[in-house]
Amino acid sequence: MGEWSGRRAGRLETGTALVRAPGPRLADGIVTHVERRPVDTGLAARQHGAYVDALRAAGWRVRAVAPADRCPDAVFVEDALVVAGDTAVLCRSGALGRRAELEGAERAALDLGLRLSRIKEPGTLDGGDVLQVGDTVYVGRGARTNEEGVCQLAHLMGGRRVVPVATDGTLHLKSVMAALPDGSLIGLPQHVDTSVLPCLRVVPEPSGAHVVRLGPEHLLMAASAPRTAELLAADGWRVTVVDISEFEALEGCVTCLSVLVPGIL
Numbered sequence: 001m002g003e004w005s006g007r008r009a010g011r012l013e014t015g016t017a018l019v020r021a022p023g024p025r026l027a028d029g030i031v032t033h034v035e036r037r038p039v040d041t042g043l044a045a046r047q048h049g050a051y052v053d054a055l056r057a058a059g060w061r062v063r064a065v066a067p068a069d070r071c072p073d074a075v076f077v078e079d080a081l082v083v084a085g086d087t088a089v090l091c092r093s094g095a096l097g098r099r100a101e102l103e104g105a106e107r108a109a110l111d112l113g114l115r116l117s118r119i120k121e122p123g124t125l126d127g128g129d130v131l132q133v134g135d136t137v138y139v140g141r142g143a144r145t146n147e148e149g150v151c152q153l154a155h156l157m158g159g160r161r162v163v164p165v166a167t168d169g170t171l172h173l174k175s176v177m178a179a180l181p182d183g184s185l186i187g188l189p190q191h192v193d194t195s196v197l198p199c200l201r202v203v204p205e206p207s208g209a210h211v212v213r214l215g216p217e218h219l220l221m222a223a224s225a226p227r228t229a230e231l232l233a234a235d236g237w238r239v240t241v242v243d244i245s246e247f248e249a250l251e252g253c254v255t256c257l258s259v260l261v262p263g264i265l
């Protein structure tokens with residue numbers, strides 16, 4: 001784990017982070033936009049441990065979602081569950097092979113006392129397509145999330161502004177776009193319909209578009225985005241960096257590995 005220091009001092013924010021440890025079939029995870037390469041599962045387990053340590057060090061209570069060992073991509077727990085306020089929405093992936101991941105996620109949401117809703121057929125929605133920024137929820141419409149899924153989510157978001165964003169050539173909206181804690185957007189404009197967005201600051205490398213908001217001034221980013229980390233640190237953000245190369249080999253990123261439930265319960 002590394003640090004880039006900007007001028008802002010980080011404050012601890014408490015909340016719960018749901019994570020799911022990588023399973024034995026991780027190396028068989030789906031790849032769509034990258035060429036398959038071997039995944040070192042031992043290294044992946046260590047990288048996941050360091051990711052969890054970074055969440056804890058930033059003040060998050062970490063809870064493990066029950067394993068789904070038959071599902072290679074279950075470690076990307078963000079795709080199974082969207083949490084907004086006191087509601088958890090169980091997703092329905094556009095990838096058939098990922099639909100069996102929901103059981104543990106449902107249990108974890110109930111254990112946190114969240115109200116449970118679910119996306120129903122014919123809707124499809126992956127959590128990786130849902131980017132919440134204050135009162136606005138941007139939802140990527142593309143390979144994994146369809147129009148019906150966006151509409152069902154909008155209905156469950158209780159009055160928040162839901163903005164569908166057409167995506168192209170990317171797995172998820174959050175593969176190419178992130179929000180900083182001040183609400184500003186960063187990312188790769190060539191993959192999203194920017195006409196529905198406020199300005200989108202272009203990042204210099206693909207994984208620079210992946211940011212977890214650890215705290216009001218604190219970001220978690222991947223080691224594969226050093227130029228973006230440097231830029232953001234120069235802007236005053238505190239940036240913690242983790243190496244997640246084995247998850248990136250499967251088109252994962254820092255956001256996919258957790259669901260953050262802010263301390264509102």
Ligand SMILES: CN(C)C(=N)NCCC[C@H](N)C(=O)O
Binds near residue numbers: 095127129251
């Ligand atoms: C924001 N991103 C990228 C995610 N939330 N999920 C990544 C899932 C990767 C997995 N191999 C798959 O293809 O489903």
